Amino acid sequence: MSDHHHKETFVTKYIFSTDHKMISKQYLVTGIFMGVIGVFMSMLFRLQIAWPDTSFSIIEAFLGRHQDGGVMSPDIYLAIVTIHGTIMVFFVLTAGLSGTFSNLLIPLQIGARDMASGFLNMVSYWLFFLSSVIMVISLFVEAGPASAGWTIYPPLSALPQAIPGSGMGMTLWLVSMAIFIASSLLGALNYIVTVLNLRTVGMKMTRLPLTIWAFFVTAIIGVVSFPVLLSAALLLIFDRSFGTSFFLSDIFIQGEVLHYQGGSPVLFEHLFWFLGHPEVYIVLLPALGITSEIISTNSRKPIFGYRAMIGSIIAIAFLSTIVWGHHMFISGMNPFLGSVFTFTTLLIAIPSAVKAFNYITTLWKGNLQMNPAMLFSIGLVSTFISGGLTGLVLGDSALDINVHDTYFVVAHFHLVMGVSAIYGMFAGVYHWFPKMYGRMMNKTLGYWHFWITAVAAYGVFFPMHFIGLAGLPRRYYSNTAFPLFDDVADVNIVITLFAILGGAAQIIFLANFFISIYKGKKAEQNPWRSNTLEWTTPVEHIHGNWPGEIPAVHRWPYDYSKPGHDEDFVSQVVPLYEGEEES
Amino acid sequence: MTALLYILLAIVVAVAIWQVASILNLKSVIATEKDNNTQGILFAAFGIFFYGLMIFSFVKYSSILLPDSASLEGEKYDTLYMVTMVLILVVQAITQFLLFYFAFKYRGVKGRKALFYADSHKLEMIWTIIPAVVLAGLVLYGLSVWIDVMDPSDAENPLIVEVYAKQFQWEARYAGEDNELGLANVRNIKGINTMGVDMTDKNALDDVPVRELHLPKGRKVIFKFRSQDVLHSAYMPHFRAQMNCVPGMVTQFAFTPSMTTEEMRLNDKTITKVDGINKIRAEKGEDPYEFDYLLLCNKICGSSHYNMQMKIIVEEESEFNSWLSNQKTMAQVVQ
Numbered sequence: 075m076s077d078h079h080h081k082e083t084f085v086t087k088y089i090f091s092t093d094h095k096m097i098s099k100q101y102l103v104t105g106i107f108m109g110v111i112g113v114f115m116s117m118l119f120r121l122q123i124a125w126p127d128t129s130f131s132i133i134e135a136f137l138g139r140h141q142d143g144g145v146m147s148p149d150i151y152l153a154i155v156t157i158h159g160t161i162m163v164f165f166v167l168t169a170g171l172s173g174t175f176s177n178l179l180i181p182l183q184i185g186a187r188d189m190a191s192g193f194l195n196m197v198s199y200w201l202f203f204l205s206s207v208i209m210v211i212s213l214f215v216e217a218g219p220a221s222a223g224w225t226i227y228p229p230l231s232a233l234p235q236a237i238p239g240s241g242m243g244m245t246l247w248l249v250s251m252a253i254f255i256a257s258s259l260l261g262a263l264n265y266i267v268t269v270l271n272l273r274t275v276g277m278k279m280t281r282l283p284l285t286i287w288a289f290f291v292t293a294i295i296g297v298v299s300f301p302v303l304l305s306a307a308l309l310l311i312f313d314r315s316f317g318t319s320f321f322l323s324d325i326f327i328q329g330e331v332l333h334y335q336g337g338s339p340v341l342f343e344h345l346f347w348f349l350g351h352p353e354v355y356i357v358l359l360p361a362l363g364i365t366s367e368i369i370s371t372n373s374r375k376p377i378f379g380y381r382a383m384i385g386s387i388i389a390i391a392f393l394s395t396i397v398w399g400h401h402m403f404i405s406g407m408n409p410f411l412g413s414v415f416t417f418t419t420l421l422i423a424i425p426s427a428v429k430a431f432n433y434i435t436t437l438w439k440g441n442l443q444m445n446p447a448m449l450f451s452i453g454l455v456s457t458f459i460s461g462g463l464t465g466l467v468l469g470d471s472a473l474d475i476n477v478h479d480t481y482f483v484v485a486h487f488h489l490v491m492g493v494s495a496i497y498g499m500f501a502g503v504y505h506w507f508p509k510m511y512g513r514m515m516n517k518t519l520g521y522w523h524f525w526i527t528a529v530a531a532y533g534v535f536f537p538m539h540f541i542g543l544a545g546l547p548r549r550y551y552s553n554t555a556f557p558l559f560d561d562v563a564d565v566n567i568v569i570t571l572f573a574i575l576g577g578a579a580q581i582i583f584l585a586n587f588f589i590s591i592y593k594g595k596k597a598e599q600n601p602w603r604s605n606t607l608e609w610t611t612p613v614e615h616i617h618g619n620w621p622g623e624i625p626a627v628h629r630w631p632y633d634y635s636k637p638g639h640d641e642d643f644v645s646q647v648v649p650l651y652e653g654e655e656e657s
Numbered sequence: 658m659t660a661l662l663y664i665l666l667a668i669v670v671a672v673a674i675w676q677v678a679s680i681l682n683l684k685s686v687i688a689t690e691k692d693n694n695t696q697g698i699l700f701a702a703f704g705i706f707f708y709g710l711m712i713f714s715f716v717k718y719s720s721i722l723l724p725d726s727a728s729l730e731g732e733k734y735d736t737l738y739m740v741t742m743v744l745i746l747v748v749q750a751i752t753q754f755l756l757f758y759f760a761f762k763y764r765g766v767k768g769r770k771a772l773f774y775a776d777s778h779k780l781e782m783i784w785t786i787i788p789a790v791v792l793a794g795l796v797l798y799g800l801s802v803w804i805d806v807m808d809p810s811d812a813e814n815p816l817i818v819e820v821y822a823k824q825f826q827w828e829a830r831y832a833g834e835d836n837e838l839g840l841a842n843v844r845n846i847k848g849i850n851t852m853g854v855d856m857t858d859k860n861a862l863d864d865v866p867v868r869e870l871h872l873p874k875g876r877k878v879i880f881k882f883r884s885q886d887v888l889h890s891a892y893m894p895h896f897r898a899q900m901n902c903v904p905g906m907v908t909q910f911a912f913t914p915s916m917t918t919e920e921m922r923l924n925d926k927t928i929t930k931v932d933g934i935n936k937i938r939a940e941k942g943e944d945p946y947e948f949d950y951l952l953l954c955n956k957i958c959g960s961s962h963y964n965m966q967m968k969i970i971v972e973e974e975s976e977f978n979s980w981l982s983n984q985k986t987m988a989q990v991v992q
Contacts, residue, residue, distance in 0.1 A: 132663060135660040135662070135663055136660050136663070147960075148960040148961065148962075148963065149960050152957065152959075152960075152962075222957065223957045227888050227956075227957075228887075229886065229887045229888070229904055230887040230888060230957065230958060230959065233886075233887070236824065236886060236887050236958075236959055237959045237960065322904070322905070323904060323905025323906075324842060324843045324844070324885075324904055324905040325843065325885070325886055325904050325905075326823075326843035326844075326846050326853070326885045326886060327824070327885075327886040327887075331843055331844050331846070335905075336905075337905065338903070338905060338906065339888055339903055339904065339905070340903060340906070373763070373771060374765075374770075374771040375771040375772065375773070375774065376773065376774070376775040377775075378774065378775065378776070378777075379775075379776055379777075379781050380775065380776070381776075382781050404890070404899050404900050404901055404910075405901050405903070406882075406900070406901050406903045406906060406908035409803065409804070409807035409808070412803060412807070413800050413803060413804065416796060416799060416800060416803065417796055417800075420792045420795060420796050420799075421792070423788060423792055424785060424788050424789050424792065427784060427785075427788040428781065428784060428785055428788075430752060431752075431780075431784040432781075433756075434752065434755050434756055434759060435774075435780065437756070437759040437760060437763060438759055438763070438772075438774075439763060439771060439772035439774065440759075440763045440771045440772070441763065441765045441766065441769050441770065441771040442693060442697065442760065442763050442764050442765050443688050443693060443765045444688045444692050444693045444695075444696035444697060444764060444765065445687065445688045448688075449696060452700065452756065452760050455756055456707075456753060456756055456757075459748075459749065459752050459753060459756070460749065460753070463745045463748060463749055464745065466741055466744070466745055466795065467738070467741055467742075467745070470737075470741065470795065470796075470799040470803075471799065471800075471803045472734060472737055472799045472800070472802040472803040472806060473734070473737060473738055473741060473799065475734065475806070475897060475898065475899050476723075476731075476734060476894060476897040476898070476899060478890075478899055478955070479890060479892075479899075479955045479956060480955070514686035514687070515686065516685065516686060517685055517686055517687065517688060517692065518685060521692075521696065525699065525703070528703060529703075529706065532706075532707065532710055533710070536710050536711065536714055537714055537718065539714075540714055540718035540721060540722065541721070543722050543723065544718075544721045544722055544723060545723050545892075545894030545895075545953075547892065547953060547954070547955040549957045549962065549963075550962065550963035551960075551962070551963040552963055553963070555963060555964035555966065556951070556953070556966065557934060557938065557943075557946035558934070558946075558948075558951060560934045560937050560938060560946070561720070561721045561930065561933045561934045561937060562721055563937070564937075565718065565721070581670065581671075581674065582674075584671070585671060585674035589674075594686070595684045595686050601686070601687060602687075632775065634771065634773075635770045635771040635772070635773050636773050637773055642770060642771065657775050
């Protein structure tokens with residue numbers, strides 16, 4: 075590899091690149107762009123929720139024909155809620171997070187020149203880009219984008235008569251998602267093959283950093299579950315366009331009976347959640363992997379219970395594929411199935427608890443280096459616990475009855491998968507920015523970014539549990555039709571104010587990110603004094619990662635502060651000294 | 658046009674930050690001992706903010722929560738909820754304390770070496786087995802309540818009511834004297850027969866269609882849910898009851914109302930809540946609100962999803978019976 079140099083043109087280097095490091099940056103920047111759209115939408119609908127019937131010039135400016143005098147229409151409200159969910163879950167937290175860091179770290183941390191197939195990797199990114207473009211285009215169609223909720227339950231998503239967004243907007247949504255799934259499958263297969271086959275000498279599976287374990291297992295979950303969503307999307311396309319009745323039956327709408335007979339929306343729910351629930355872990359596990367690595371490095375301590383962490387990643391992954399029914403306790407599914415899904419769901423709390431306790435124990439008696447990445451990682455553990463615990467309410471079929479689809483659910487999943495995963499993403503960006511761009515991000519801006527975000531995130535989602543417990547359904551355009559909910563109006567204002575604060579804080583991040591690319595301080599080779607292999611590569615990116623031989627690995631990645639060594643870190647490439655025991 | 662202004666404004670802000678950041682020292686990139694100290698202290702402060710926010714929310718927002726359950730099954734729900742919530746709060750309080758405390762206590766100091774502590778089977782066993790045991794208890798308790806709520810087959814003489822959903826309205830149908838609902842399908846919808854009741858079915862004739870739900874106190878009510886167009890969800894939060902309405906199938910839920918509307922209006926928690934609401938309404942110059950049970954739609958169903966509701970009135974059985982006997986039956990309505 076090192077002895078033949080392709081002449082790289084601008085196009086092969088920056089656009090159709092097959093280098094995993096460049097592809098990772100492409101994923102990140104696309105993910106950030108989509109994230110800006112997704113977060114901006116949440117600002118718009120939070121304005122509507124807090125101050126319904128109030129005119130906002132920003133709404134007038136951005137929503138065009140979907141607003142009247144600065145007040146958004148109910149249909150566009152549902153549409154931006156839908157697109158916010160879709161973009162954040164799939165485009166930011168699946169592609170933006172996993173795509174970025176799996177691509178960057180898998181070859182670098184296992185000691186490989188590149189992904190198993192650089193070409194497939196490139197195709198994977200460009201399919202993702204295409205699906206992003208289609209999703210963004212769908213925002214501009216005449217009747218508005220898809221608006222049946224990010225779960226796109228039919229019949230609402232199947233019938234343009236039921237809601238305007240189910241016309242062209244929904245078609246584009248489905249096409250975009252189908253392409254997205256293809257992209258994600260290509261990526262995932264590549265990750266799996268690379269981890270299994272291209273590890274360097276000495277890199278046993280039990281010496282892999284937990285990041286790699288997390289990406290590897292995430293890819294497996296993706297391969298198992300994404301195709302099921304693809305099939306659901308295809309069947310829905312058939313129902314919408316070719317008159318089949320997979321999900322539809324006995325429908326009377328706008329004065330006429332439709333021809334559909336014999337299908338069931340509950341079938342769609344099963345197919346959707348067979349991906350939808352594992353998706354939570356597709357989003358979360360990479361964030362947890364990143365956190366494991368960062369907490370250990372910055373605590374200057376080995377991650378506590380390395381094998382238990384691997385075990386719990388695998389256990390979570392396995393269980394995640396048999397719990398989907400907990401989204402459907404009151405869907406009309408047989409109550410006995412509800413019992414089974416309650417059982418499997420609450421089992422997931424055990425490996426999750428192990429992970430949380432292990433993180434906390436890793437901090438104990440550490441020597442914590444408070445870099446911005448570390449702050450976000452500690453923040454992740456906090457929101458993971460806060461959000462995870464309310465899962466005990468929602469995962470229990472009996473308790474789910476009265477909080478299902480209320481704001482309690484919104485608060486729960488935003489904390490446990492939304493905020494936690496985005497913290498993981500931020501942590502990863504701060505930590506591996508020097509590896510990506512050869513420069514450092516500014517820490518002071520990082521601190522401001524973290525603390526404002528942390529206060530805002532709890533300020534938004536903690537009170538939100540209470541309006542859910544007050545019985546307020548999610549996805550209500552306004553609560554003014556119910557005097558019963560007049561007393562939650564104040565809470566909603568508080569939430570919106572915190573949301574705006576949190577949204578604004580992200581500008582600090584964007585500024586820090588883009589300025590640092592060009593003006594950041596030049597990075598040293600191993601700025602965080604870390605053990606993993608990516609820090610043995612030169613700062614300047616080269617094709618093939620290592621200039622000479624790929625180094626061999628002699629130890630696990632967590633020998634921090636190991637007795638018998640002068641430094642408080644020992645790189646994986648350092649051989650064991652005579653008589654040294656491997657941890 | 659205004660959108661362009663906003664975008665320009667954003668660019669101006671970005672340029673401003675760029676300039677400020679350039680002036681600021683971009684060279685400070687790795688946490689120093691001083692940073693460790695400051696940030697560690699900030700974590701302690703954040704811990705205080707965190708507990709403060711929790712306590713504040715529980716005190717301030719307890720008045721907006723739902724009042725006591727208005728159904729017998731809901732009382733079991735509330736007990737299970739309390740047990741779970743106490744457990745959650747105990748675990749939350751302990752783990753978050755440890756997290757923020759450790760972040761503060763072990764903030765980095767130059768020259769100190771962290772403890773090399775990679776494993777402890779004993780500890781890991783403890784925090785695998787304890788959650789497992791607690792969860793086993795929680796699962797068994799939860800499932801006993803679930804089975805109890807979801808299986809109304811042992812009810813004596815239950816009242817059968819169909820709740821019928823469509824964009825954006827609820828209707829209902831009582832099973833009438835034979836206590837058996839007549840067959841129905843959307844293909845029979847015609848004119849005043851808005852629920853598509855099959856009038857050739859003899860069970861249908863005595864069915865009673867209504868637009869306002871009345872329920873008798875103390876008698877088990879078995880609800881049969883249907884939808885004519887998209888998914889809806891029949892949510893009756895005061896009874897701790899919810900079930901989706903699915904086109905093409907009939908779903909079911911049951912509960913026994915335990916407080917009449919009048920009794921609920923006199924319940925302490927209801928009074929506190931209603932007083933709170935009326936204070937807000939008075940400030941806005943709106944009419945005072947009087948408590949009523951409600952059926953809401955809780956599954957996104959279209960533009961007016963947010964305004965799809967039906968009033969529920971719970972009354973003594975004798976009042977209920979006389980109300981029901983004054984309603985027209987299907988046979989009378991369709992003629």
